[in-house]
Amino acid sequence: MTASEPRDEFGEYLPLHGMKLVLLTIAVSIASFMEILDMTIVNVSVPSIAGSLAVSPSEGTWAISSYMLAAAVVQPLTGWIGRQFGEVRTFVTSALLFVLFSAACGLATSMPMLIAGRLIQGLVSGPMMSVGQALLLRNYPVKQRGLALGLWAMVVIIAPIFGPIMGGWITDNLSWPWLFYINVPVGIAAALIIGVILRRRESIKTRSPIDAVGLGLLIIGVASLQFMLDNGNEQDWFDSVEIIAAAVIAVVALGFMIPWELTDRHPVVDLHLFQRRNFLVGSATIAVAYFAFTGINVVFPLWLQTTLGYTSTWAGLAMAPVGILALFLAPIIGRNLHRMNLRAAASFAFLVFAVNIWWVAGLNETASFPQLAWPRLFQGIGMPLFFLPLNQIVMSGVTPAELASAAGLSNFIRTISGGISTAVCVYLWNTRSDYHHAVLAEHIRADSPAWQALHRQLASHGFSGSAALEYTNRFVTQQAMTLGANDVFHLLAVAFFVLIPFVWYARGPFGAPGTRSAH
Secondary structure (H helix, E strand, O other), rough: OOOOOEEEOOEEEEOHHHHHHHHHHHHHHHHHHHHHHHHHHOHHHHHHHHOOOOOOOOHHHHHHHHHHHHHHHHHHHHEEEEEEEEHHHHHHHHHHHHHHHHHHHOOOOOOHHHHHHHHHHHHHHHHHHHHHHHHHHOOOHHHHHHHHHHHHHHHHHHHHHHHHHHHHHHHHHHHOOOOHHHHHHHHHHHHHHHHHHHOOOOOOOOOOOOOOHHHHHHHHHHHHHHHHHHHHHHOOHHHHHHHHHHHHHHHHHHHHHHHHHHOOOOOOOOOOHOHHHHHHHHHHHHHHHHHHHHHHHHHHHHHHHHOOOOOOHHHHHHHHHHHHHHHHHHHHHHOOOHHHOOHHHHHHHHHHHHHHHHHHHHHOOOOOOOHHHHHHHHHHHHHHHHHHHHHHHOOOOOHHHHHHHHHHHHHHHHHHHHHHHHHHHHHHHHHHHHHHHHHHHOOOOOHHHHHHHHHHHHHHOOOOOOHHHHHHHHHHHHHHHHHHHHHHHHHHHHHHHHHHHHHHHHHOOOOOOOOOOOO
């Protein structure tokens, strides 16, 4: 058995330095990049995947929500899994399994096969980012943990940016299965680096019995929620008996899980973390903020492709400017996080997001590429001020032994919020588009001066009869889908405005994550 490295008086390993710390940071970063990338790389490729597998674009979004919700099932179990098997072993195993099922997704020949692959891919990836974050903080010197969070946040910021660009380029120039094949070399490299560097720095293992009841309620609850979200748009939501049944099962299972986990001696999900004010406020803020953040990242590229005629590549490029300023600001903010008023920083980020999303909501189908890209560029100012302060607020007061549990539960909230947002925002877009289509179509009648003028104009260009009506219907549909997207964007902007006063319920001081002196 390999001997372990020296520990301090609290039983924690001494911090790493030099090249080992650099390699650790790289390995955790590329693993986190890979996991987050898989939440966004599919976004701009949904129409291509849906067409290839002979399903509607709405059904194609299952490839997004199934992954996110499956990962959500496992993320709150991260602390228990890490204690049972060791955090280093958990990370390496998770990365290798992620590689295997990424390849399985690429080999899928039908939507059910792809969804099954994405489900398992999400399940095995669940602990990877949370454990990686815990390993990063555990092995960094205390005074540099803000920098560690800054570097980690850069990855969290960059992945959603590169995701659409890479997804679009791969879809247009190769084929959508390569969206998943690219994970193979990255995952293997991350697993090898962590396995070698931390082989003698395994966390303390604590054997505890599995909370079978809590685990069962979690799986049933999230699986029912996932079924409801995946099928709601196609089955007209609560007009369907199946959707109602799934909703009831989800509410009952998750409702019973809460008191059970709070009273069980060995809970699989440590809900006692919510007794801490900052964890509660920070997690609730992250839930709403990530709902709005995911909504804009799902609806915007779909609108560009289905309404404005953008290719996957150009839709990705239109989304990409959000990361230009964020990329430069993240390490600076991370290095100076301890000097900042975290609540003020988060409030400013929410204001930036709200203003820029409202800006996007004022655009229409005639907008040029620069007009679409400028709001995304300035939105990037708020990206690091969004992720870093909220993560510091959530993790303040968390001990080293609780890092994995806290990170897992926080990521669970973020992921489940993103999965719900994908389904809800697409539903709202479709519903509002149908409404606007009906309103606009009311003006197409024989006694309408506007219709008579348009009819004469179309006739002068050789469109008459059914051809004129078909052209008009396409035009009305385009207008309706744009107005529907604008409605969704307005709603998401308001959500960020509402968060500004809420974040001030967090209470300082906000110590460095994983320090015993934090409050």
